[in-house]
Amino acid sequence: MHQLIAAPFLERHVLVRPGSRGGALLPEPRYNELRALDPGEPAPPWLAGAITAQWPDLDVAHQLLGEFLLVRRPSPWGYGKASWEVNLGCNYKCKHCYLGLKMNSGMPWEDKRRCLDIMAEAGVVFLQITGGEPTIDKDFLRAYRYAWGLGMMITVSTNGSLLWKENLLRLFRECPPYRVTVSMYGAAKASYDELTRRDGAWDQFVQGMNAARHARLPLRMSIVVTDDNGHEEQAMVDLCTSWDVEYEVFTNMTPTIYGGGEVLTAQSKEHLRLRKTFTGCNAGHTFFHMDPHGLVSICKIGRDDQISLPHEGIQGLARLGAIADRLMLRTGGCSGCGIAGTCRVCRPLAKHYQEAKAPLEAYCQHGEKKAG
Template structure:
């Protein structure tokens, strides 16, 4: 298995070490030298041996480039990042989940393999594997191994409950993810199990968290604050800091991606924060989302329309930029708003709030102005 990955990235070229944050930006000629060495069986060049030693303290050796470096090909599609729901199924049942349903279903492994190769062909270098709970999918180990072999830097978003499984833990220790992001739902059994509506969930989370730390995996802990656990918000932050893995804190619950409003009841009203004005993003332009059946969309929220990456190939991705432009320009349920020309709200996000008939203050940057204007 390769030690380093050399890849085009948004018009530039990088050399990365899977499982580590630090990377190298290299000139085009250096990337092409590696590609030529890979094709001809030439040895690792001296400049890369020096750079790898300086950046990661490793000896890249003098073996053929192909045995050390995964040299990823240029892609006409030019994507950089993607998220993939390997399966919507989950062993928790959180009230605030943005997924409207969580069936244990997905593609057979042969199609998962085809899908991952399509994603790699699109140029994706950073891949988030999510769910549901990705580690409960029986194909996760094989799918993860393939994504790694394809030279992608992998982030796993998980509840951590399966990290004590020897096969999974050994896999992640030998083929390190770029990041392992765990959600924190509480610091007591009563609170955590109550929020997830799953008996034993807290014990499974803490065992998995400790196993991941003991294994030296690159942890990130995101705290989720709801009405169920708001009394433990400070303790959840302290837990993340104690593990040296403090990540993001989420307090604003969104409707499900199809506009179901029931999950909004989980919000801790006193903890809500004003949303930062939306200043644009590259959804559908440099990154995309793939669901468990291989249908791609601009992002996890903006899923309408979707296109079939498995059967249509990169042609499916070619349609996303136009979709992104149309979604961002569409006013939808905001028609008639005198301030729409200066709107700072993500349109796909606003759409699900509007379908949920949520209070304007939950998502509209102009809500207060309109209420008092």
């Protein structure tokens, strides 16, 4: 079982370690040298030195390469990152959830495995497994382990309610994740259970966080601020600080992936914040998203013109860049806008807001001016 991964990543080559946030850049000749070496050979001195410099607790000087290192093959496709909704089902019914309907449906295991193989072939090094709640999926354990075995650095996005389960903790001990991102919906039982619409959700969250912290998982909190818990924003921040866990605060609600506006009622108007100017992204070019049925889109928001990975295989990804470029064009209510160059949301997200008939100030500078 590997402890380190050497892989092409975008236009560079990296040396990374599952469970560790750090890494090292590899000059291309060094990466090619590692590809050419036999797994039964000892680690070259330069590699052992680089590993000790980056990870002092890891001594490979007397180990064979195949005992600790997985060398990923180069890919002509150039996709370094991907996200995967393993399931839309969830054990919560959060008022603000952008996924809308919660359906426990997806692909059979063989199709999931094939899609993961295709992701690896496409060059994906960093994979986010999300949902719904991914840990309730019947195939989560083996899907995670299989992706990990392919040499992916995995982030799990979860509500944390099941992180106390021994089978999950064992999996993360044996196959360390790159990160476990936990959504936080309140700082007290009343607000947390109200937002998630599940009695006992707070208790399970605390149980999961206690177990995750004890296991020293690489945690990051996503603090979600809504109308129900807005008064607890600072308390949520303070709780993360007391746990010594990094966090990010999210205050702006978005419509569902179907363009529904029903979740926008969870928005705390007092906490609605101006987004930074959208300056473009690599969605569809170096990153893609896959839903539970193997349908690939440029990202979680821009789901038009999806590609079926199980049916089309890796060749289907050849169309993704053109789809991304088309979806980013200003159309509909945004065509001809004189200040589109300083818009704060991408075109696919603006389209969702328009379909949801959301207040203009929620996503557009024109609305901000009127509101002011």
